Amino acid sequence: MLPAIFLLLACQLLGEVLHQLTGLALPGSVIGMVVLLGWLALVRRERPVLTAVSAWLTAHLSVMFVPSAVGLMQEGDALARYGVGLALATAVSTVLTIVVTALVFRWALARFTPDEVGKRPVPSEAGA
């Protein structure tokens, strides 16, 4: 288990260092994700423990961001003033993004990968 944890921390550390050096607004942890992706491509082998550790972390993401979400208690003024705008902008943006992503995917699938079209049709009774 330790090698897997070390690998995650080492990638994050490298990500943070690259973040500091480049001055990019890309968060260190996201750079670390890309670094790990590169490592997985470079050193190819089965990694059941890394898979289990990262799956465990992903499964418990919710509780990890609770302490930050509680910080909302300091943002009462912002919520009172811009709450309506925030809710409206978030809801419209979420709906619009689903529509655009789905339609572009369908269009590109038909345009560039015609072999793939209709490979997995939805049964008509499914309420997805």
Next chain:
Amino acid sequence: MSALSGMLATPLVWLAVTLGVFEACDQLSRKSGRHPLAHPVLWATPILIVVLWVSGTPYPVYKDNTFALSFLLGPAVVGLAVPIWAQRERIARLALPILLSLTAGAVTSIASAVGILALFGPPREILASIAPRATTTPVAMAIASQLGGIPALAACIVLFAGIVGAMGATPLLNLLKLDDYRPRGFALGVSAHGFGAARAFQVDATAGAFASLGMALNAVMTAALLSLVAALL
């Protein structure tokens, strides 16, 4: 009394309280069949805020003493590389549809969220908090703080986006007469992160796999786009 109030500023107390409250909310969420409105964070957060108010604990004290939990967000984000890597063959096969719809979705998400909110005239830090609204919460918080936004506000916005996406996607996608689980799932993951992926998995395994992929890829895409924008501004 002073011994007791001293204890109120230890990691032991606040980690135990946070996990306890979260676990109780999680039980209720499980009982509801994981309904988006029963998401444990949605209930644990206000309950903990009340606990802090009642006990007279300032937020910075709570934040310091729950650092162990927040710290895990970093390695968790790094670990998102593992499911992306596991799906490399699927990504290669559908490279163009994935890349094009991901880019279109990320741009739409950022532009529409910031554009609409800007009509209300908020300061820059509020705009920076909504820009990463489609990404998974830890990434959104990291991006928001990079852009000078408020991580807690970003977390709250992301939660709300997840609820809207998870509850609205099915009627919306049926309206589009989209009968392929790949774009359906992918769109849900790109726009509504983990909430969307959880909803997609309830419907179909393929939709779920594509939703997870959309979530992970959009974390990178949105972060890259916004750091580019930040560098240009």
